[in-house]
Amino acid sequence: MGKKLAVTGNQAVATAMKQINPDVCAAYPITPQTEIMQRFASFVSDGEVDTELITVESEHSAMSACIGAAAAGGRVMTATSSQGLALMWEMLYIASGMRLPIVMPVVNRALSAPINIHGDHSDSMGARDSGWIQLYSENAQEAYDNVIQAVRIGEHENVRLPVMVCMDGFIISHSIESMEFLPDEVVKEFVGEYKPLYSLLDVDNPVTYGPLVLPDYYMEFKRQQHEAMGNVKEVVLEVAKEFEKVSGRSYGLFEEYRLDDAEVIIVILNSAAGTAKDVVDQYRDKGVKVGLLKPRLFRPFPYKEVAEALSGAKVVAVLDRADSFGGFGPVYMEVASALTTNGARPLMLNRIYGLGGRDFMPEHAETVIEELKRVLDSGKIEKQKDYLGVRE
Amino acid sequence: MATPLRLKELSKKEELLTGGHRLCAGCGAPIIIRQVLMAAEVPVVAANATGCLEVSTTIYPYTAWRIPWIHTAFENAAATISGVESMYRALKKKGKIDRKIKFIAFGGDGGTYDIGFQSLSGAMERGHDIVYICYDNGAYMNTGIQRSSATPLGANTTTSPAGRVIPGKVQPRKNLTKIMAAHGIPYVAQSTPAHWRDLITKVRKALEVDGPAFINVLAHCNRGWRTSTNTTIQDTKLAVETCFWPLYEYENGKLRINYKPKEKKPVVEFLKTQGRFKHLFSPENEHLLKEIQEYVDREWEALLREEGMWREGSEEKE
Structure with missing residues (x-):
């Protein structure tokens, strides 16, 4: 089995890159991605x-x-954040249009203006239509595991598409947590x-x-x-199954947390899902039928599977760490679309939280669950889209 | 053994840019590309910036390129080819490839002097083993003759029109060849397709050096220059005879002027053949002709002085 170590999210991702040992890596420093490239540059310098x-x-x-480099026939990786991803925009579509399986960790960070270096999802969510596969990661372990699986997913003969692996800037990239690494030879194989x-x-x-x-x-x-994207779900599950064999950790298209008999459900991705799961547990202890769905594969979005998982829900709150001004948050829009596929019509709320790295605290999850309960009882929604933890 | 620099021998080489592409009759670009590819004695892979050359040679499902070729976007031919070249080095190191391959990027003046300037400078500084060839026709011809920083002083373009108040482009062109020489790379040169021996020799030198090389090649454009389609070579020769476009090279930083006209022709000889300068010949613009001549003289004399300094330097050593 692998080694258990306390590392930052960036260190986890840099180590995955080292073990993958790509042929070419081209990168430019940007907070909070910089540590990945610094560490990787040391791996290069030290042979x-x-x-x-x-x-x-x-x-x-x-x-x-x-x-x-990818068109020249080898394995290619890079990593970026925020403005860096925005500057790449034009080229993202070209990478996917040329069907080049580049793997790119994205350390999620808010977009300017005003400038802000902290974590939210406005960077990668804005790139959701660029033709890249997107995997989201709750913590360092998931980021590490996703990066390794991303190589296999993107390079699969039925896919051949680039992959972004997203994790929250600072909250995950710079926090130290304990996680398990696979042995080098296991990753290589x-x-x-x-x-x-x-x-x-x-x-x-x-x-x-x-x-x-x-x-x-x-x-x-x-x-x-579109055809290639249509093949991704199956490949993601196939690769996850193989990954479980070597790691003991299982992955799906999304994580279902206490969904079985849930009447009210929170949909939330990346690091804040961890906080929300704790609060779900507390409410479950009080007898509230609450569950959580954490998307992992956001592009392509598994509409049918999400709809099935939410089919028992009476009220769903989708929490977004990115906004679409004049529209609903990006995760909300996908979940709402998913629910049109099977005729289920739960009441839906969209709550925007954590922009520019603002903390998502347990009381924010509590506020949402309390509101879900009220809506469940009254059958009425006061505000479909609203903001959590913001000065009005 | 390199193919001898004789037309008879060169004409036996396989054409790597085939006919049937949709570039205009008389266009300078494909003449340049054919000469460049003729110069190569090893397989080459090319990257191409967006522009006339790219759109006209690869209309799907056809391609005029008999070499591996990639176009990604407008401003990044240098960055793209640096990725290709890096993969070559990576795979060679791992023993997955053993052939000698060389790498060339092609860009027009818009993709090189303007929007691609940063990526060009970056690739040169990083020292990739690449040759960047700019075909400079002095404007954004593909989008319909808009001024670029390569557009000569006084030229009439669609975004520097010769109007009632402003007589065409009011700024002289950027001297990109010298800016590239200032990067301290092993080889930088300026040439034209009308001087095929000069161009092919320079491309061979550029391909032979281990490291980055840059060649700026004057590309006649009859649409933008407002000429007929059969004067490409003679107009281009006039650019050299008037010292508007001198032939020179920097080998490891040392300047050599490859051609000095016995009698330098006045720049109006070059200007008067082209419709884009027609307005300069009306009486109220006479001062502009003088200004252009002064600019050309100043640049040419600076070049002569710089070469002289190198000569004096080497004589002192001897």
């Missing part, structure tokens, strides 16, 4: 990995170099050898990457991306 590290002059070039389909370095069989595609063919390219 602990064989990776060619490209210390680019911007995140735009980081993703551009990753795309060039688990990720296996990368086999490219078309490589720019195969000079005897030249390929053209990134041609101009006009209205006569463009839509078929996009339809194929």
Whole structure:
């Protein structure tokens, strides 16, 4: 079995990257991702990995170099946060459009303005339509496990898409917690050898990457991306099953926490889910039928499965750590869409919390559960979208 | 053994950019690309910035490229090729590839002087073993002749139109070749497709150095320069004969001017053939012609002085 150590989330992710030992890594420093790249640069300097590290002059070039490297037929990784992800925006769509399985840990951080370096999900949630697979992680252990599984998911022959692995900035990236590492050789064997389909370095069989595609063919390219995304759920579950064999830890498309007979349900992802689960336990002890659903795979979103898991619910509160001004939060929109697929019509609330790294405390979860109870009794919703822990 | 620099021998080489692409008749870009690819004696992989060359050579499901080629976006040909080159080094180190391959990025002046400037500078500083070739036609021709920082002083473009108050572009062009030389990279040069021996020789030198190289190549554009389609080579020669576009190179920082016209022609000889400068020949713009001549003279003399300093330096050593 692996070693148990107390590490930061960044250290966990950097270690996963070391064990994966990608061929090329191109990255640019940004808070709170920086520690990952610093640690990885030391692995390169000390010969602990064989990776060619490209210390680019911007995140735009980081993703551009990753795309060039991936098209040249090897395994490629980078990591970023917030403004860095925003600067990559243009290239995110190109990485997925070219079907290049780049793996990128995203250490979630708020977007400017005003500038703020702390954790919320506005960066990765904004990138949800970029054609990347997105996995969310509650803690360092999940981030580590997700990064290792992401390699297999993205590179699967039925998928061939880039993957973001998201974890909360500072709350997870800079907090020390105890977690278990897999032995190096186990990870090496688990990720296996990368086999490219078309490589720019195969000079005897030249390929053209990134041609101009006009209205006569463009839509078929996009339809194929949808097709590939459609294969992801199955691959995620298949990879999770194999991962469980080597790690003893089980993963699904999402985590169901005390959902079985739950009448009121909280949907929440990443670190705040941990806090909320404790509060769910307290209310369960008091006899309240409350449960929690924590999405893991956000893109593609498992609509049918989420709808099934929530089918017994009477009231659902979806908590979002990102906002869509003039709209509902991104997780809420997906859960609401999911519930249209099976005819279930629970009452729904959307609560925005924790923007710019504001703490999500147990009393915030309590406030939500109390409100869920009130709505359950009265059948009435006062405010469908509201904010938690904010000065009005 | 390198193919001898004779047209007869070069013409026997396989064309790596095939005919049938949709670039304009008389366009300078494909002439440059064919000469560049002719110069290479080992397999090359190319990255291409968004622009005329990219859109016109790869209209799906066709491609004119017989070499591995990648286009990702406008501002990042240098970053993209640095990723390709890094993967080559990574796989070579691991014994997964053993062939010698060279890497070239192509960009127009917009993708190189302007939007791609940061990624170009970054890639050069990092020392990748790449050659960046800018085909400089002096404006954003692909989007319809908008001014770039490579557009010459006085030129009429759609965003620096010769109007009643403002007579075309009011700023001289950025001297990118010198800016690239200031990066201290092993090889930097300026050339044209009208001087094929010069261009091919320079591309060979650029491919031979271990590290980054940059070549700025003047690319005639009959749409933007407002000429007919059959004057590409003669107009380009005039750019060199007037010293508007001198042929020179920096080898490990040392400047050499490759061609000094016996009689430097006045710059109007170059300007008067092109519609984009037509307005400069009306009486009220006479001062601009003088200004352009002064600018060209100043740049040329600075080049001569700089080369002289190198010569004096080496004579002292001898």
